[in-house]
Amino acid sequence: MFNSFGNILKLTTFGESHGTAIGGVIDGFPAGVKVDLDAVQKELDRRRPGQSKIVTQRKEPDTVEFLSGIFDGKTTGASIGFVIKNTNQKSKDYNHNTNVYRPSHADYTYDKKYGIRDHRGGGRTSARETANWVVAGALAKQLISHISINAFTSSVGAIFINKPYQDLDFSKTETNDVRCPDLDTADKMITKIKEIRKEGDTIGGTITCVLQNMPVGLGEPIFHKLHAELGKAMLSINAVKGFEFGSGFCGAKMKGSEHNDIFNPDGSTKTNLSGGIQGGISNGMDVYFRVAFKPVATIMQNQATINSEGEAKEIQGKGRHDPCVVPRAVPIVEALAALVVADFYLMNKTRSI
Amino acid sequence: MFNSFGNILKLTTFGESHGTAIGGVIDGFPAGVKVDLDAVQKELDRRRPGQSKIVTQRKEPDTVEFLSGIFDGKTTGASIGFVIKNTNQKSKDYNHNTNVYRPSHADYTYDKKYGIRDHRGGGRTSARETANWVVAGALAKQLISHISINAFTSSVGAIFINKPYQDLDFSKTETNDVRCPDLDTADKMITKIKEIRKEGDTIGGTITCVLQNMPVGLGEPIFHKLHAELGKAMLSINAVKGFEFGSGFCGAKMKGSEHNDIFNPDGSTKTNLSGGIQGGISNGMDVYFRVAFKPVATIMQNQATINSEGEAKEIQGKGRHDPCVVPRAVPIVEALAALVVADFYLMNKTRSI
Amino acid sequence: MFNSFGNILKLTTFGESHGTAIGGVIDGFPAGVKVDLDAVQKELDRRRPGQSKIVTQRKEPDTVEFLSGIFDGKTTGASIGFVIKNTNQKSKDYNHNTNVYRPSHADYTYDKKYGIRDHRGGGRTSARETANWVVAGALAKQLISHISINAFTSSVGAIFINKPYQDLDFSKTETNDVRCPDLDTADKMITKIKEIRKEGDTIGGTITCVLQNMPVGLGEPIFHKLHAELGKAMLSINAVKGFEFGSGFCGAKMKGSEHNDIFNPDGSTKTNLSGGIQGGISNGMDVYFRVAFKPVATIMQNQATINSEGEAKEIQGKGRHDPCVVPRAVPIVEALAALVVADFYLMNKTRSI
């Protein structure tokens, strides 16, 4: 219940940042699907730390090893177990933090909730967990390969892409370190992140994700609306503070006569303020949504804090962290979107005769 | 799977706007809780149509009838079944819509997904379903009565409350038709909604919700983060397009050194940009979040559309609908928040020895 | 979690024997299935008390009322809500039992578990709940109408059918009050039950159930084996003490060389000691199983017992109860079997591409 995601296609995960390995079980994946395991590794490489100058310099090779459920290049219908070994956990980087609560981290809440704390880094709360999601999402992508899923960095701090997504070329996303398909904006974002890193600070940003070639009918109307599950998935990512789809928060300022999407004779709509979803169900138009990330809590500046006895302490910014998590979160957003959509795709097979 | 919400405290619902009754089953409610059924009915009355001049003039008395699980004023631990009869369904209001897809409604997606359509109003997609949620939420509120849950209308169109929630007096929320605790702003909002109604149009808005006296430790860290479940719940409400908590989308523009919440010696924090949640778990500070509602799709103006054969049709704005759903959604937001928090409250009893 | 059965096709129920109504929600039923509601009522009539001289003389008309999910004779894909009103609850029959624990009933365990007790009859523990199951099972039967499901009374006390089920004519099951398709045995069973009733006593028995025209491939191999879910379902019926399928307990005395079912060229097997299931998955042969029912605990004799203060009390056998529940349990066994098989039928749609 606590470490599982999905309904029919279900991912259950385990692992702490500084243990032996992280991993998971992918259950409900249908039999007979050809899978490209190199493509899975490639997705994992996109998320990996140390891949460019604007992300954390921790080196985690992050090699996924599949233990079951795949035979002769195809899924067998059995559950798919996998592990990713932790090879470079420098626990000593964290030793100075024993007993101290880092501001805006989960140290305090974990300690109070469980009465026990694994102080070697974030323990279970570490974003390393998202590597598991990328593995599962990469397989899910292959199950629904007819659907295109493209996420990209749409803003860093106050710098944002000033164009509708329709004017972007998604093939450019991977050409730059910040994963922004608009290259001018990408340059500005990279400059900004470097500046922030030099200050020992961090900065927030947003990711936009677009699902194209969506079939009509994915999503369940009441408590499993397509956008509600997408929202829940995105809000599960570390540092996320908000989610909106279609017109989003801007839609709250509009009139119905402006906001309604008028039909074309083929069932498509002239506008798409709905974001491709009506009543929780995809209508065949592009689904698009935006995710807000706060600045990472670990900064390279000294901060006042307390320890578990409530004594005042000063925490020093050490360790190897990201000045901006947004670029590395792009494959995570895509992975979770793929998991959600693939789950609904399987669910939909049971909804009508 | 499809019509249930919650994990331990689980609501399963049924019902269409124009059938005999709607209702549901509340499962997992602990035994021995004193329940005030009048308080449940009062919550339902807050949601009811026809309660003021700025909401739909449909008259639905919406009387909840409990069928099980409560004996001598206490819960028995058995599942709680309830129904709300539909007494005022004017199907004829909708007869002209047979076969026609209303723009930005779920008619098209339902028809394509299920291959069948109950054209009497929205069928299962009607916001009437939310009456079920209010019933369950009102009971959940009583289970966690030590926690205060206050939602209110924070904006209508471009009119918004220009104060932090700490400066508001929540006891004023119910004193005006738009459910805005800031009375000057409330007046402006009401004027705006009346104007919009006269135009035969509708308008969007936002609701802010604040949870106070929260215990530390509610929420589960990976896929059941407190804010992720709150987000999913809110995104399940009809017309919702976005959700943010704590610093939300604004947080995406900030630096870590600005955003981090520094601890006081007692474990509380000097600021609360985190929105009372660290790593998915409540930290004892106020939890607050904001929900964006698009303008209702049903407008009293004629609109071009298509029918199920793809032929061009004109749809006429008839029926009895809300110019702005936001005021009536306030108790719905509170109800879902109560369900989420009560579920985590029960879940938490199993998390440590 | 507590009052739900099934995975994709999920029944959630509520109701006590002496409340206003019992009922439930059937979720996950696909859209577009033609349903015969008279056939549902007929199944309910088979379970009804008062239908013959060898069952309880309580009169419960047990009329099911569907509240949603069905429109113009077809399922819509929405959840199906239903209620059965309690019209003949004679609570006074039970008043003498307030505070007294009836031997081998659930009074004691409910009281200790929940700290509260609804002493009007069995409350939630009453077998009246099984009427809900029959409603859901009758709809499930229509979803998998290509599969034949036939249960019958195979023993009452020491009287049992001395033939393999293949030699029975299931069309005779409903021709006699004890629901035994072997008419000579049926006569002996009826005589026995009348004798037992005269003694103010009760007697146990077994039901055998046969599923024919089963497709190959239903059931999931690890924790959702077809026979494991059938077993769980049957063990949920009040008074059931055992479940076996195929060779059952007899198989435990056999050798592998005797027990193995040798294949015919078409994949069918020459014998069927496996009971139509290999590795948890149906193999296309008949699935058959047997369910043991203890004698009903409520007898018309005085019994020594205690009350909630631990004081010695004598309990008097009053009320209207069944001398043998087995005949009335036949439609319940069929209903649950139908629910299990229909659930696997839907699940199977997601298991391969």
Place this chain on the structure above:
Amino acid sequence: MFNSFGNILKLTTFGESHGTAIGGVIDGFPAGVKVDLDAVQKELDRRRPGQSKIVTQRKEPDTVEFLSGIFDGKTTGASIGFVIKNTNQKSKDYNHNTNVYRPSHADYTYDKKYGIRDHRGGGRTSARETANWVVAGALAKQLISHISINAFTSSVGAIFINKPYQDLDFSKTETNDVRCPDLDTADKMITKIKEIRKEGDTIGGTITCVLQNMPVGLGEPIFHKLHAELGKAMLSINAVKGFEFGSGFCGAKMKGSEHNDIFNPDGSTKTNLSGGIQGGISNGMDVYFRVAFKPVATIMQNQATINSEGEAKEIQGKGRHDPCVVPRAVPIVEALAALVVADFYLMNKTRSI
């Protein structure tokens, strides 16, 4: 959904007999429980092949490696991931079976269901999976260490213990290869199994399991009755054909006046035909149940069969298999019983205030 067991304490598994490793994730285990990992390994050793002369001579060291969720000898509340490497998989033993359906094995049903078959041994259907269950069950035992769980071989073929379990000394169970605490009977069973092995045949048997020091109140009344979940768990074990608890199938021949368990003043009962469960809830008396195992399908004799083209084939009995699985299944029965009881123990924490 497909490879998970339990509600709050949930085990999700993966792995095939001839892959790299098997393993799983244990979710919902509370934080702060001291765990003895050597005790877990010891349970695994009890299940291991090759431990005595009457079981299969395959050598599988079966060493469990925990990857997460345990820190400094205590559970952290995080999910517990574990793997057991497959070190001795002799796939060549099975090569002759490619394409051939072994009688009364799952080869045929897997092939038809998934359209793909991993012919290296049983694949996912192998009883090797039960090693995962033993790991999880051994941890569950430690969570509910106040409850005693003792299973033992109660019959092999027609040889059975002719005493009530109250007259047995469970400390003798592990003193002999067949795991029968009645030593005279144990000798006869061992002789019988050796004889059967010499014939190249296999034989069935039964296991009885007794839960002592049970608290009152475990189990949920409707669809999660304690005995129904125990039954489902036991029916999930490979080769199981039947389950009964308390009076079981014998109870079906009794009268109510004989079967009712009369109370003592302290709430215990003079007899215990109920098997410690009333209305699905434990009443504090011993819970006891019996599980029937068919003879293993793999025999060392030649058998006629077919291949996937429906052609007649002869299958030769090779490989290393158990003449009687019952002794090795004893720790498996205990493990699953522990998982079921521990799950209800956690669930119960949420059922009353």
